[in-house]
Amino acid sequence: MLDQNANVLDVANLKTVFNTRDGMVHAVNGVSFSLAPGELLGIVGESGSGKSVTMMSLLKLLPMPPAEIQGGSITFDGQDVRAMSEDRLRRLRGGEIGFIFQDPMTSLNPVFNVGFQLMEPLRVHMGMSKAAARVRAKELLELVGIPDAERRLKDFPHQFSGGMRQRVMIAIALACDPKVLIADEPTTALDVTIQAQILELIKDLREKLGMAIIWITHDLGVVAEIADRVAVMYAGQIVEHAPVKELFRNPQHPYTRALLETLPKVEGPRNERLLSIEGQPPSLSEAPSTCEFAPRCKYAFDKCRTDNPARIEVGNSHDVACWWDPTTGGPRDA
Amino acid sequence: MLDGTKPLVRVDDLKMHFPIFKGVLRRRVGEVKAVDGVSFEIYEGETLGLVGESGCGKSTVGRALLRLYDITDGHIEIDGSDISTLSGEALRDMRPRMQMIFQDPQASLNPRMTVGSIIAEPLDEHTNLTRKEKREKVAKLMDAVGLARRFADRYPHEFSGGQRQRIGIARALALNPKFIVCDEPIAALDVSIQAQVVNLLEDLQQEFGLTYLFISHDLSMVRHLATRVAVMYLGKIAELAPRDALYADPKHPYTQALLSAVPHPDPAGDRQHERIILKGDVPSPANPPKGCNFCTRCPKVMEICRSETPEWREVDAGRFVACHLYN
Numbered sequence: 222m223l224d225q226n227a228n229v230l231d232v233a234n235l236k237t238v239f240n241t242r243d244g245m246v247h248a249v250n251g252v253s254f255s256l257a258p259g260e261l262l263g264i265v266g267e268s269g270s271g272k273s274v275t276m277m278s279l280l281k282l283l284p285m286p287p288a289e290i291q292g293g294s295i296t297f298d299g300q301d302v303r304a305m306s307e308d309r310l311r312r313l314r315g316g317e318i319g320f321i322f323q324d325p326m327t328s329l330n331p332v333f334n335v336g337f338q339l340m341e342p343l344r345v346h347m348g349m350s351k352a353a354a355r356v357r358a359k360e361l362l363e364l365v366g367i368p369d370a371e372r373r374l375k376d377f378p379h380q381f382s383g384g385m386r387q388r389v390m391i392a393i394a395l396a397c398d399p400k401v402l403i404a405d406e407p408t409t410a411l412d413v414t415i416q417a418q419i420l421e422l423i424k425d426l427r428e429k430l431g432m433a434i435i436w437i438t439h440d441l442g443v444v445a446e447i448a449d450r451v452a453v454m455y456a457g458q459i460v461e462h463a464p465v466k467e468l469f470r471n472p473q474h475p476y477t478r479a480l481l482e483t484l485p486k487v488e489g490p491r492n493e494r495l496l497s498i499e500g501q502p503p504s505l506s507e508a509p510s511t512c513e514f515a516p517r518c519k520y521a522f523d524k525c526r527t528d529n530p531a532r533i534e535v536g537n538s539h540d541v542a543c544w545w546d547p548t549t550g551g552p553r554d555a
Numbered sequence: 556m557l558d559g560t561k562p563l564v565r566v567d568d569l570k571m572h573f574p575i576f577k578g579v580l581r582r583r584v585g586e587v588k589a590v591d592g593v594s595f596e597i598y599e600g601e602t603l604g605l606v607g608e609s610g611c612g613k614s615t616v617g618r619a620l621l622r623l624y625d626i627t628d629g630h631i632e633i634d635g636s637d638i639s640t641l642s643g644e645a646l647r648d649m650r651p652r653m654q655m656i657f658q659d660p661q662a663s664l665n666p667r668m669t670v671g672s673i674i675a676e677p678l679d680e681h682t683n684l685t686r687k688e689k690r691e692k693v694a695k696l697m698d699a700v701g702l703a704r705r706f707a708d709r710y711p712h713e714f715s716g717g718q719r720q721r722i723g724i725a726r727a728l729a730l731n732p733k734f735i736v737c738d739e740p741i742a743a744l745d746v747s748i749q750a751q752v753v754n755l756l757e758d759l760q761q762e763f764g765l766t767y768l769f770i771s772h773d774l775s776m777v778r779h780l781a782t783r784v785a786v787m788y789l790g791k792i793a794e795l796a797p798r799d800a801l802y803a804d805p806k807h808p809y810t811q812a813l814l815s816a817v818p819h820p821d822p823a824g825d826r827q828h829e830r831i832i833l834k835g836d837v838p839s840p841a842n843p844p845k846g847c848n849f850c851t852r853c854p855k856v857m858e859i860c861r862s863e864t865p866e867w868r869e870v871d872a873g874r875f876v877a878c879h880l881y882n
Contacts, residue, residue, distance in 0.1 A: 267745040267746065267747060268745055382836045382837075383609075384836060385836070412608035412609055412772065413608070413772070413774070413813060413816040413817055414608065414812060414813060414816045414832075414833045415608075415836070416816065416818075417815075417816035417818075417830065417832055417833075418832055418833070420818070421832055439745065439746065440818060441746075441820045442817065442818030442819060442820040443818045444820075445818060445819060445820045445821060446818045446819070469820070469821055479747070480746060480747065481820065483746060483747060483749075483750040484746065484775070484820055485775040485776055485778060485779040486775050486778075486819070486820065487774050487775045487778055487802060487814055487817045487819075488802070488819070491778060491779065492779070494754065494757070495750040495753055495754055495779060496750065497747065497750035497751045497754055498747035498750070498751075499751070501715055501717070501748075502745075
């Protein structure tokens with residue numbers, strides 16, 4: 222590591238497009254963020270907002286073509302990821318950067334037992350012997366709270382329940398002591414009681430292992446529970462970014478505000494009617510030149526329809542990409 | 556509350572077991588007890604929320620209620636007629652009164668039919684309207700669910716998820732049903748679109764006087780929508796209560812755990828309920844535990860829970876619980 226305050230991951234102005242038969246799809250439009258060691262960054266957005274594509278772009282996990290990273294820089298631990306060779310990237314993936322996917326059934330290989338899949342990264346990345354890897358694999362299963370670990374190593378993915386499979390995925394992602402763990406909707410496919418178990422496990426593992434985590438989700442509730450900082454994505458851009466408490470106490474972007482208002486809660490006062498965001502998300506067939514949220518925004522004015530706002534610092538490490546100022550109810554002076 | 560209104564749907568000890576066949580001779584070796592004795596009533600004009608985790612049998616209840624299955628045991632009465640053993644033409648005559656909205660709008664719409672013909676299909680099947688009358692009715696239905704009339708000649712793939720769900724809703728409304736089973740109608744949609752569909756369902760309920768069974772795993776949405784809520788666990792109803800009472804003061808330990816597990820979208824605010832983390836997984840419905848279904852994971856388990864099945868009893872006005880703690 223370079224020094225104590227260095228970010229483990231820096232992404233600046235990342236742009237990813239897909240060249241499809243029906244034309245270009247601008248999935249990621251100039252995304253910038255950074256991740257400090259040991260920090261948990263939540264990325265929130267609806268389907269199609271580009272949150273998964275952003276993370277896949279980091280490690281070039283997208284099929285290219287049709288995907289193409291058009292611009293931006295990615296710096297991991299002081300090294301330029303975009304300039305890395307395929308070999309070096311392979312060591313990064315699953316070695317220094319761990320990945321957890323949404324659906325543990327489709328991301329585990331059904332024809333190998335769990336022990337084999339756990340030992341694979343250990344042998345490939347860490348060069349462990351079979352015996353050493355087996356010992357470590359057992360420790361990892363114990364770490365993620367799977368009882369009777371020794372015996373379970375011989376079981377196949379279908380013999381595990383959904384929650385247990387996700388624990389196995391987490392164990393594999395943690396196998397090589399990654400500096401960064403990217404979790405793409407890891408609890409979306411799970412029931413709430415199992416989700417609560419996994420969230421507890423992640424909190425616990427963070428304390429023990431201290432890796433940085435990027436947690437992608439569409440659930441603001443989950444973010445509120447575990448994240449340190451939150452970035453809200455819409456139409457392939459980060460529209461708001463703030464420490465978690467600040468974001469929920471003082472949301473600035475009309476989209477974030479609407480999302481928070483539309484959410485029904487299990488506690489507290491209950492609205493007679495749900496507030497909804499009318500309209501549909503944009504199709505992303507062109508690079509954004511205006512504010513992409515303007516057609517659905519109740520505060521939009523002329524400038525929103527002609528200029529795409531950049532992210533503006535509003536204090537408390539909080540920034541927002543919006544021309545409208547909620548404190549005055551008028552245009553922001555910038 | 557609902558005094559004076561009469562139940563539209565009455566379910567008594569409904570059981571739905573699916574056989575398991577094994578071996579070369581496909582001998583019956585056991586059964587999955589997807590629904591194992593549930594009883595409840597749904598009053599006219601109300602929304603009964605049915606919540607539970609995946610595999611608890613909530614969708615099976617919804618489907619069995621509309622007799623999409625031949626039920627194993629029990630009685631179902633809808634709008635005064637017992638439909639539990641009806642078959643063939645007699646059952647078909649009941650269909651216009653009860654309809655269903657499905658979870659996956661992609662899978663429940665025929666990709667080779669236009670939106671107009673999808674919505675008109677129930678009319679083709681159950682009415683003798685002329686072609687012109689049908690077209691008029693379809694246009695009215697599309698207005699009611701907020702789809703532009705000019706979309707009638709398009710195909711389902713040309714629509715977004717929220718719009719597809721609107722098509723499914725229009726189809727369910729075509730025959731002026733009294734009772735609609737909504738099986739996770741918003742689970743596949745994004746948050747901002749969910750609110751649009753939920754508001755639509757509420758408006759339609761007002762306008763047409765509909766009664767809903769709203770099946771969902773989303774506890775916060777059920778709190779918004781339902782009049783009363785039933786909580787299912789492993790084929791049985793653990794608790795049934797009016798909405799506000801259930802969310803303010805859950806009685807069954809499973810309801811308590813379930814409510815406390817919902818992430819709270821406010822990092823600063825204090826939680827009303829202490830977080831309860833349940834250990835382990837749901838047992839298999841093919842081999843449910845002896846005694847109370849929840850005894851393997853219950854934080855308040857007692858000796859009696861492992862041997863005797865708790866009775867379904869009314870502990871307070873309109874509040875039903877199946878738990879030994881309230882004996």
